[in-house]
Structure formats: C-alpha cells, structure tokens
Amino acid sequence: MADRIPLALVGIGKIARDQHIPSIAGGDDFVVAAGVSRHGKVEGAENFTDFNAFLAARPDIKVVSLCTPPEVRFDMAKAAIAAGRHVLMEKPPATTLGEAEALSELAAKAGVTLFATWHSRFALGVEPARQWLSDKVIQSVSIVWKEDVRRWHPGQAWIWEPGGFGVFDPGINALSILTEIIPGHIMVETSVLEFPENKKQPIAASIAMRTVEGAPVTAEFDWRQEGPQTWDITVQTNAGELRLSKGGSELYIGGNEQASGPDREYAGIYERFAKLIRSHQSDTDYQPLRIVADSFLCGERKVVAHFED
The missing domain is CATH 3.30.360.10 (Dihydrodipicolinate Reductase; domain 2)
Known part of the structure; x- marks a missing residue:
C-alpha cells in the first residue's frame, strides 16, 4: 500500500462506485486518498464538496481521476493541470473537440500526464x-x-x-x-x-x-x-x-x-495510467469524439x- 500513488476521485456517482473504486482497490498502482463530490463520498478517504478547495487543501495528491459528466469536466481538468496534477478523464473526455484539444495543449505545456480513457x-x-x-x-x-x-x-x-x-x-x-x-x-x-x-x-x-x-x-x-x-x-x-x-x-x-x-476494462485503464505517469507521457486519442x-x-x-x- 505504501508504494501506491495517492489519487483523488472526482464525481462519486454510479460509474465511480461500480467501476473506478473497486478497480483501484484491486490494483497495485493507486489508492483513493480523497473524494470530491457534491453528493457522494469515498469511505476511508478525505472528502470534499468543492474541487478548488481540494486542490488548495491537498497539494500532496498529484493525481486526479475525473468521473463527472463531461459538461463540467473542462474547468476541473484545466484547474488540475494548472496545479500540476496528472489527470485521467472518463469517457467522453470533454463536451467538444475544442475543449479536448485545448486540454491536451495545456497538459503538454505543464508537463503533466493527461489520459483520455476509452474503457x-x-x-x-x-x-x-x-x-x-x-x-x-x-x-x-x-x-x-x-x-x-x-x-x-x-x-x-x-x-x-x-x-x-x-x-x-x-x-x-x-x-x-x-x-x-x-x-x-x-x-x-x-x-x-x-x-x-x-x-x-x-x-x-x-x-x-x-x-x-x-x-x-x-x-x-x-x-x-x-x-x-x-x-x-x-x-x-x-x-x-x-x-x-x-x-x-x-x-x-x-x-x-x-x-x-471476466471484465478488466477499468483495471486496464488504471494500469495504463500508472505507466503513462511513470514514463511522463500522455494518451489523448480523440477519434471517437470526432466521429460523434x-x-x-x-x-x-x-x-x-x-x-x-
């Protein structure tokens, strides 16, 4: 457990509870150290209702997993990147291609990992x-x-x-x-x-x-x-x-x-995310969003x- 990377899970809804939390717990790479949600909480972690308050209070948590609906994700991802955090985005990664491409550019300039996941x-x-x-x-x-x-x-x-x-x-x-x-x-x-x-x-x-x-x-x-x-x-x-x-x-x-x-989609996502962080790389393929x-x-x-x- 000591070697795991502390992570903040943002948006504690159905997909977070059904997939993200058990997949993180079942893997070897991350531990949920904080939850950010207006309505949900992560048991055993510090919980926040405001994302900016989390960023200010926990500079030690360098990894953020965004499980919110896409329409609010851009501002959160932008703030996290500006604060030097590595960011995982649930699918779809953003509401528009413009938002998605802007985040890729911001992450590259900040030198942090951005992972647009497709489970x-x-x-x-x-x-x-x-x-x-x-x-x-x-x-x-x-x-x-x-x-x-x-x-x-x-x-x-x-x-x-x-x-x-x-x-x-x-x-x-x-x-x-x-x-x-x-x-x-x-x-x-x-x-x-x-x-x-x-x-x-x-x-x-x-x-x-x-x-x-x-x-x-x-x-x-x-x-x-x-x-x-x-x-x-x-x-x-x-x-x-x-x-x-x-x-x-x-x-x-x-x-x-x-x-x-058996289903290992989300386990695979977090294994991939850990490798990207450790190799200082990003993975932002937006082809599925372009087709939509x-x-x-x-x-x-x-x-x-x-x-x-």
Whole structure:
C-alpha cells in the first residue's frame, strides 16, 4: 500500500462506485486518498464538496481521476493541470473537440500526464482483434450497439441535456473499439439521429461511414432495447469474419471463439495510467469524439415518440 500513488476521485456517482473504486482497490498502482463530490463520498478517504478547495487543501495528491459528466469536466481538468496534477478523464473526455484539444495543449505545456480513457478498448478481445486485423484487407464493418437506457442510466437526467451525448454515451464505446482495431481514419458520410419529442439528445442513431480505403462501416445505436442487450462489431476481411461480442469481451474469428473472460476494462485503464505517469507521457486519442461530432454535423434530425426513463 505504501508504494501506491495517492489519487483523488472526482464525481462519486454510479460509474465511480461500480467501476473506478473497486478497480483501484484491486490494483497495485493507486489508492483513493480523497473524494470530491457534491453528493457522494469515498469511505476511508478525505472528502470534499468543492474541487478548488481540494486542490488548495491537498497539494500532496498529484493525481486526479475525473468521473463527472463531461459538461463540467473542462474547468476541473484545466484547474488540475494548472496545479500540476496528472489527470485521467472518463469517457467522453470533454463536451467538444475544442475543449479536448485545448486540454491536451495545456497538459503538454505543464508537463503533466493527461489520459483520455476509452474503457471499452481494454475489453479482453479488443487487442487480439487489433493484432489479427492489422495485416488484413477490411471489406466492411457492421456495429450493432443496442441497450436499455432505463437499466444502465437510471435517473441520470444530464445525459438528455446539451452536452450529455444521449445514445452516443454508450455508442462512443463502440466507436472507441472501431478506431482501435481498424487502421487509419474513419469518415462519416451520413447519419440519422432520432430525438424523442421531449428530449434534447438522440435516443437512437444510424451512421454510414467509410475507411480511407473505401470500405463501408455502418453503426446502429439504440437506447430502447429491452431484454437481451446487444454490443456487437462484425468485420468482414479477405481472410474471413471477425466478431467482437458483449462489448468486446468475446472474440470470434471464423465463428470460433478466440478470447473470452471476466471484465478488466477499468483495471486496464488504471494500469495504463500508472505507466503513462511513470514514463511522463500522455494518451489523448480523440477519434471517437470526432466521429460523434461528425455524426451531428452530417445528421438528419428525426423526431420520434415521447420517451420517459
């Protein structure tokens, strides 16, 4: 425990309790020394309700993990960077590309680590999928990412507000895997975004994209799926089919299972963060956020039925 790096966890909500706290406790690199939240607390740590008060009171804590909604994250990250802290940002890293790119520049100038995390990239099947696809010709990619918002985001009204991303909050997980396993840029051609008549963010999206080489890429996101949930990415190549299922935790090549196992996504995030800090590096790949932004730029808005969550 003495060798662990003290860390402040900011935003003690569902994702912090379900994933960050147990993953930090189960790893060897960090210990939660402080919590910052208006409503939640971390047991066994010093807790603050104001972020700037934390920065002033605990200059000894050099690492900050931001688990807040994205619309408030820029000011916190900027303040932390100015105070010389290393910063981890939950996905999506910021509300806009402008904010994200500004933070990268600020971190580089300050000489601190900035880590824009994409937890789905750490799913068990993603890295072996990337390796297998690295020398293949990509013929097409199909993403089907459908889940029940009532199950996974209960009472989280912020996701329907401007900057809350709507169905792209889970959809960006698929895009993070896509941009990790497919070499080169992915470009948006068209999109259809379905907005419930009482919401400000989309509940579903259909996106047509292409690789630089011209291979078609399609994505279907929907937050209204009841029963079994669907998180699949299927890639057709010159050497056969690759499929990632259950959010990347299962990998099939030619229909044969190649990898499966327990969830270690957030454990992987914190292992990566520790390595970045120790090597004085940052990791700020904003490709998934760019695809979301491009989908809105190219998007046809479609109003659908009233939705209550």
